[in-house]
Amino acid sequence: MGYFLFFLLAALTVGAVLAMIISKNQAYNALFLILAFACLGGIFALLEAPFIAVVQIIIYAGAIMVLFIFVIMMINVRYGIPAEKKKWTIYLSIVLAVVLIIELILSIKGAFTLPVSTAIIKAGPTDLGRLLFTKYLYPFEITSILIIAALVGAIVLIKKKEKK
Amino acid sequence: MNLPILSLVTFLPLAGAVLLIFVHHERKNLLRVLSLAVAIITFIFSLSLYFNFNDQIPDPQFVEKADWLGYGIKYHIGVDGISLFLILLTTLLMPIIILSSWTYIQKRVKEYLIFMLILETGIIGVFVALNLFLFYVFWEAMLIPMYFLIGVWGGPRKIYATLKFVLFTMLGSLLMLVAIFFLYSMYYKATGVYSLNLFDYYGLILNPNIQIWLFLAFALSFAIKVPLFPFHTWLPDAHVEAPTGGSVILAAVLLKMGTYGFLRFALPLFPDAVMKFLPLLAVLSLIGIIYGGLMALIQKDVKSLVAYSSVSHMGLIMLAVFALNTEAIEGAIYQMLNHGLSTGALFLIVGILYERSHTRMISDFGGVSKQMPVFSAFFLICMLSSVGLPGLNGFIGEILCIFGIFKANKLLAILGISTIILAAGYLLWMFQRVMQGPITNEKILSFKDLNKREIVYLVPIVIMMFWMGIYPKPFLRKMDSSVTQLLNRVNKREIYFTQSRKDKDFLLEIEPITTEEKNEQKEDKAR
């Protein structure tokens, strides 16, 4: 069951990302991405991280991607974007990506022998909440400041200047 | 009374600058009065340094020590006979500069005054710092206000001039930073103690081969600042473009930081290297004397004339420094003060002329004496002080320098003495073309003689010129013991030559340190 779910979700994720790469419509891209993120949420659940899985779906697939879609709507590029002049960057990047994938797989080779952990870990919302307010209190608070700053920053950036 | 008087003198201007930030920029007169008050109070405080200075002690006095960043980086300041008068010169000139900029600076008055006060802190900091890191911080910090002073309030080519000035100085000081780090890490390797204390380094006896590189790094930085021929070309540009106040502080104090650096760091830290480079440096100084004089002779711009005269005068000071005997070094320090006063005064005077005529070209003037007799008298006195006329300050410094050089090397002195002819040549010729002769330019007829403010700020300088020329004892006496100690340090090299050494070691030996210092180092280790 577990394997089946995993492969299904993995295939969906990879497929969605590939579709995103191929598709030229931005709105579709965003939708594919939502699909990919939602599937990832499922994978997180498989990894016994229910809270993160939910957060992934709500925040990532939900909130963040909605933001994207809003922006795509606001910008609303009707005509397709013309092809780039500088092609060699793309080809080179693909070559590099192949190298990268080899290197990355080589680098996680050490993890292949990791034993499958069967221990039950405490990672429910309560546990995470306790951790957040004890061990990670400062980072947590700092993150809140970061979010405020980002919020203010975004507003300031977007705000149209008053005409004097 | 346990007032941290030295810190007070150092940071009072900075505090004043902070205060000025809160004053509205339109209230120009309030700004000026406030900054003047700060500068005067600083000067008064610095006077107490003079009066409480014990001339029997060669080591720094009014020492203040506090931890700062750890790893040997400490707040460690003090004053000895070498730096005492340079601080006083700075604090004396600052009110004068502020007064001289009273009407000269009209745009961005607030920023100008703030930068001036920050600059004062930076300069005093350089002279009092006894921790190499602290010294470096001040050394660089002082560049920033100077950069803006030239770059914002300068003449038409100000950007070029200010960039040239800053880059030139940076080039040297970065090398110095590398050398400081090198010393620091080597000291740590050798002793296991982090230290940037200058006096710990004085105790080192370094491998001569390494000394050479360290000395070059330090010397380049200071030589650019002095400026020693052939690193002088930033000076005329910076002077010509800088506003009056900037020129004054640049000529009067900033150049002295170079010679001060030689006396405080380059000579006592690397005595063997000094011996090796002595001929080269002496010859460069000598070239500077004659070359600066000749160049000054033909300048068409009053300010660049005075700038080249600085090259010449500073050459004499450097030559005296490298003569390495008591007379010469005391003469050099004395001459630094003289040069500060007389060249500073000359720049003030050029500024006064510029404020009236908006030109600095010699050919635009002529017969100004007729129109401005009082000004003419001041000009004459300042010029004669620069020429080194007996009875005025310049003479004492010059004769001591030349005497010391003569004692060290007769040929150099004989060639160096040409300075007294050249100085008379270019300054008198300039004076003649500007002040004498018939009035050729109609503009001059509208010149007004000095107003009270201008007289007020010129009078102290003139009084000092006479005082230092007639009764130099209070000054020379206070330098004596520090200079003697300095020379002892430079002569330390003899210890090296009497013992055979392996050349690979960086550190050859550390002089025994006092128990007090030992305890301190232990504390450092404990931390």
Place this chain on the structure above:
Amino acid sequence: MTEIFWLIPFIPAASTLILAVFGKNLPKKYVSFQACFAVFASFVIAAISAVGLLQTAHASYPLVKNLFSWIQAGSFQANLSLMFDPLSAVMALVVSGVGFIIHVYSVGYMADDEGYTRYFTYLNLFTFSMLILVMGSNLVLMFVGWEGVGLCSYLLIGFWFEKHSAANAGKKAFIVNRIGDAGFLLGILFIFIHIGSAEFTAINQAISGGALSAGLATLIAILLFVGATGKSAQIPLYVWLPDAMEGPTPVSALIHAATMVTAGVYMVSRMNLLYTLSETAAQVVALVGALTAVYAATMALTQNDIKRVLAYSTISQIGYMFIGCGVGAYAAGMFHLYTHAFFKSLLFLAAGSVMHALSGEIDMKKMGGLRKYLPLTYPTFLIGAIAIAGVPFFSGFFSKDAILTKAFAQGQDSAFYYFIWGLGILGAVLTAFYMFRLIFVTFHGEERIDPEIKKHIHESPKIMTIPLVILAFFSVIAGYIGLPVVLGEKLNFFGKFLEPVIKEVHEVHLSLQTEWTLIAVASVVALLGIFIAYVFYIRSPMIPRNLAARFPTIYKLLFNKYYVDEIYNAVFVNPTVKGSEIIYDNFDLKVIDGAVNGTATATGFTGKILSYFQSGLIKDYALIFLLGVIIFLAYLLF
């Protein structure tokens, strides 16, 4: 009583200070009173001290008053201390005495000048500096005075600075003097290094004790003499003095005739032990003096500017003083200095009176026949001329004779001194000639005065003529305190007075007969010169014109002062300025600054090349980033 001598220089100093600071608001009358009074007070104190000196035992010479330790650093020590001995006394008396008379004269001469207060400030400052020069107890202090008088000379020559020529002359004087001063300073340094002190007493002791080798003594003596050639306008540094006549005439009288320019003679006399030690140096002094004496006299022959003639005459007369010093007759040199102060300042002041009468005219060609207009100036001028020409029974005769006699006497040792003596005699003829040429052209003959000026012609006011009369009186009698030795040792009071300070080593005695012959020669020579002048300018005025026409080259050479100014300009001044300009344009701006700016340009160029990588496209940056990651990973993996 003699203790108060140290006040002598400080009274004029105080006066200077008051005038400099408050002068603007003081009334003219008070200014002149204070200025004159200060100098007079100095004179009185100097006189009292001198009398006191006579009553003091010789062993206690010199009296020294140490005011405070001035410069002290390491082994360099100079005190601000004044000394008083016969030599200083003579100089102080001359400076304050003649100075006082000239101050008084100036009150009249400068009455209408705008810079009245400034003038007296400078004049007082000069008196102060000069007194410091003659009373300083060490070489450093002497140097202070030495430069101080140079400064005053600069200020006073350029007193009318609106005139280009005046400003130029002042500057020239200062710079030429500085060249001499550099030599002087080096001499002082040598003394300091080798003797360890600059106090005259210490130096004299050291020299007597044989501290200096002859070679070193020669070097030092010549270096010091370089300073003297500058200050006392000797070859080759005399060029500033003729130009110095741009200043007000009383200044020419005081500074450029009576006092400052003789400072070199004073200095050589003060250092007489040194010059005695080195025969070479003494010979150089004598030779330079003799050559200058003749050379300057020849230039005086053709000048038409009344003051310039006197200026060349001054140069020439100082040459005589140096002959005196060079042949070891320091007392005679000083004696000539002393008499010269009277008659030369008289001549200058009288010339000033002539100029005053003629509304500032200085060209002799526009004078003539002035005798009847200037009833007081003419006789005083004449007395001065007679005195300088060396006519017997006038002061100049005694002093010049003393020098030449000594030179001749030295000739017994070395023929070199006969040569010096010969030049001296030649100079004496020329002196008599040009002085009387001046008299005849100015006061006799046909009137060539500008009619416009003639309307205003008048004798000077009393405040100017009385000083003339006083000086004329002294020009006649001043010589009688130093009568020739032939008449009896005791009558040479002047020489006796100076004896404790000046040790005449070369005691060469001439027979009575020779001495009388020399006196006769000197008298004849002077009269001969006057006679030639009479023939040339009164009896047959065609002769000089014919001579000029027949020897145009010589005439032109003399008239243009041997083109020395031009040569100096071409050899020293112009190459320096031009060379500096070339160096500035080609080396300073192009090579040094070029290197600096070149570095900047090179940096900029490198930046430009590197900026190609900065395409501004994020993908390029990302690509480089990716490449970096790959390399980093590869590094970690392998």
Place this chain on the structure above:
Amino acid sequence: MIPPNYFLILSVILFVLGSVAFFVKKDLITMFMSIEIMLNAANLAFITLARSANSADGQIIVFFIITVAAAEAAVGLAIILLIFRQKKTIKSEDIKLMKG
């Protein structure tokens, strides 16, 4: 249970796909999305390793990453919007103000 290397390989694939997408896509928004993919790949790796280490700390990190990603998305999209307003394009190639 599924062995962790499965997840890790998925993470690697996602990461590389994200980076390829970054280069292949032409508009800023999709490029921005590719970055999100890479972030998610990293998240996956974190959670996988946290699972095999029996620790919740990795999840906390992911939690923070998501928060930061949200902030980053807000600001980043604002910037993109601003660029679009001023330059009327979101094609990455057209935007090279920082060209040296």
